[in-house]
Amino acid sequence: xxxxxxxxxxxxxxxxxxxxxxxxxxxxxxxxxxxxxxxxxxxxxxxxxxxxxxxxxxxxxxxxxxxxxxxxxxxxxxxxxxxxxxxxxxxxxxxxxxxxxxxxxxxxxxxxxxxxxxxxxxxxxxxxxxxxxxxxxxxxxxxxxxxxxxxxxxxxxxxxxxxxxxxxx
Amino acid sequence: xxxxxxxxxxxxxxxxxxxxxxxxxxxxxxxxxxxxxxxxxxxxxxxxxxxxxxxxxxxxxxxxxxxxxxxxxxxxxxxxxxxxxxxxxxxxxxxxxxxxxxxxxxxxxxxxxxxxxxxxxxxxxxxxxxxxxxxxxxxxxxxxxxxxxxxxxxxxxxxxxxxxxxxxx
DNA sequence: CTTTTATTAGCACAGTTGTATTATAAAAAT
DNA sequence: ATTTTTATAATACAACTGTGCTAATAAAAG
Numbered sequence: 001x002x003x004x005x006x007x008x009x010x011x012x013x014x015x016x017x018x019x020x021x022x023x024x025x026x027x028x029x030x031x032x033x034x035x036x037x038x039x040x041x042x043x044x045x046x047x048x049x050x051x052x053x054x055x056x057x058x059x060x061x062x063x064x065x066x067x068x069x070x071x072x073x074x075x076x077x078x079x080x081x082x083x084x085x086x087x088x089x090x091x092x093x094x095x096x097x098x099x100x101x102x103x104x105x106x107x108x109x110x111x112x113x114x115x116x117x118x119x120x121x122x123x124x125x126x127x128x129x130x131x132x133x134x135x136x137x138x139x140x141x142x143x144x145x146x147x148x149x150x151x152x153x154x155x156x157x158x159x160x161x162x163x164x165x166x167x168x169x
Numbered sequence: 170x171x172x173x174x175x176x177x178x179x180x181x182x183x184x185x186x187x188x189x190x191x192x193x194x195x196x197x198x199x200x201x202x203x204x205x206x207x208x209x210x211x212x213x214x215x216x217x218x219x220x221x222x223x224x225x226x227x228x229x230x231x232x233x234x235x236x237x238x239x240x241x242x243x244x245x246x247x248x249x250x251x252x253x254x255x256x257x258x259x260x261x262x263x264x265x266x267x268x269x270x271x272x273x274x275x276x277x278x279x280x281x282x283x284x285x286x287x288x289x290x291x292x293x294x295x296x297x298x299x300x301x302x303x304x305x306x307x308x309x310x311x312x313x314x315x316x317x318x319x320x321x322x323x324x325x326x327x328x329x330x331x332x333x334x335x336x337x338x
Numbered sequence: 339c340t341t342t343t344a345t346t347a348g349c350a351c352a353g354t355t356g357t358a359t360t361a362t363a364a365a366a367a368t
Numbered sequence: 369a370t371t372t373t374t375a376t377a378a379t380a381c382a383a384c385t386g387t388g389c390t391a392a393t394a395a396a397a398g
Contacts, residue, residue, distance in 0.1 A: 002260050006386060017387090019346045027386065087256065090315060091171050104316075131320075131328050135308025140300075142307055146259060147273075151300075159300050175356060186357090188376045196356060 004031065004084070028092075035085045038078045042067070046106075057117050061110055062164055068103065068137050069160060070144050071153035079141055107134045114168075121169040129167060136163050173200065173253070197261075204254045207247045211236070215275075226286050230279055231333055237272065237306050238329060239313050240322035248310055276303045283337075290338040298336060305332050 006027050010020040024030040049055075049063050070076040108130045114120050140159060143151040175196050179189040193199040218224075218232050239245040277299045283289050309328060312320040 005384080007384085016347045018348070018389095021387080022345060025387090084256070086315065087253070104312075104319075125331070128328060128331050131309075131324070132305060132332055135305045135312060135328070136301060137308065138311055139304025139306065139308030142311060143273075143304060146255060150273075155300070159297060159304070162294070162297050163301055174354080176354085185377045187359095187378070190357080191375060194357090 006030070031085055031088065034081060035089075038082050042078065057114075058119050058168060061114050061119070062161065064110060065107075065133075065137065065160060065164060066157060068141070069153075069156050070141055071157055076144070076148075079145060083142075083145065103137070104130070104134050107137070111167075119168050121167065124167065133163065133167070136160065175199070200254055200257065203250060204258075207251050211247065226283075227288050227337060230283050230288070231330065233279060234276075234302075234306065234333060235326060235329060237310070238322075238325050239310055240326055245313070245317075248314060252311075252314065272306070273299070273303050276306070280336075288337050290336065293336065302332065302336070305329065 006020065007017060009030065010017050013020065020030075024033065046064055046067050049060060049067060052060070055063065067075075070079040108126075111120070111126055111130050111133070115126065120126075137160065140151070140156040144153070144156050175189065176186060178199065179186050182189065189199075193202065215233055215236050218229060218236060221229070224232065236244075239248040277295075280289070280295055280299050280302070284295065289295075306329065309320070309325040313322070313325050
């Protein structure tokens with residue numbers, strides 16, 4: 001949250017303090033808006049992949065999961081924003097529950113639909129695998145953020161694809 | 170880092186500002202010390218498990234990995250500290266490399282020794298599995314931190330044990 | 339054309355922060 | 369015994385922060 005001061009944001013936007021305050025009465029409003037913006041952008045990208053029928057189901061599902069990883073600069077920035085804000089709001093316990101990710105729910109849904117398409121290995125514990133996959137995704141994202149030189153885009157792509165391959169048959 | 174102000178820490182310690190400053194000239198020194206303290210405590214706990222021969226190797230290795238997860242209140246607090254400080258120092262790029270986890274290296278080492286004891290399934294790509302396991306560990310830890318009600322100690326224990334079982338034969 | 343509303347800019351205020359300085363007491367060293 | 373080092377406290381300072389307030393200006397509505 002280092003530069004996310006009201007003054008810093010106003011300067012970046014080319015506005016005065018008062019002008020910015022005309023649109024966002026408090027800092028929290030401003031940060032919430034930024035967080036929602038990131039969420040909407042990511043959701044839109046995923047919806048686009050979801051709707052694109054030129055890929056086979058398995059490929060499409062893989063691409064969706066890959067979309068959750070910071071494999072390029074743009075997504076890395078979004079991820080940093082999301083991450084910083086999550087930690088920030090985590091510490092103002094008030095009304096944070098409503099702000100939750102939804103990624104876990106999305107993972108479960110995707111695994112379910114993969115299962116209905118008969119893509120998954122039969123012996124899997126789906127609840128367990130959902131939790132593991134969710135952990136792999138955020139773990140890789142976190143490591144790409146903290147150790148960008150060692151854990152880069154190509155590598156996390158490979159690792160996630162490898163993990164998904166272990167779920168499909 | 171909400172309460173980690175110099176004044177806050179001095180008050181918590183029952184010292185005046187000047188007294189605290191006698192031991193830690195700057196805030197960064199203080200935070201670095203706290204970070205190192207957490208690291209030493211965790212390292213000591215792991216060393217203790219490592220040296221305890223009452224467990225079979227597989228069980229021992231499992232216990233070590235479980236030690237990296239915030240399965241109780243104490244470890245959760247340590248993890249929050251570690252986590253907040255990591256993010257904090259990440260943003261002061263200066264001399265952060267030296268402060269790195271070492272968890273990834275530890276995971277690789279443990280997998281190697283498990284392999285030498287013939288505990289691992291033969292067809293595994295060890296580099297890949299180390300990265301995945303590392304991601305699962307930190308992913309679970311992160312989720313336990315952000316969603317403590319859903320992702321609690323027993324559950325992450327179960328999930329990690331399940332994942333380790335998929336590596337052993 | 340007048341009036342109302344939306345927008346912008348600037349400043350002030352009160353609080354917090356890290357750090358520097360100075361004074362004083364206690365302990366240790368010489 | 370005196371000098372030096374260690375420890376503690378209190379205060380000061382400059383910078384930064386979120387937010388409130390006021391006035392001016394542009395745009396829109398009546």
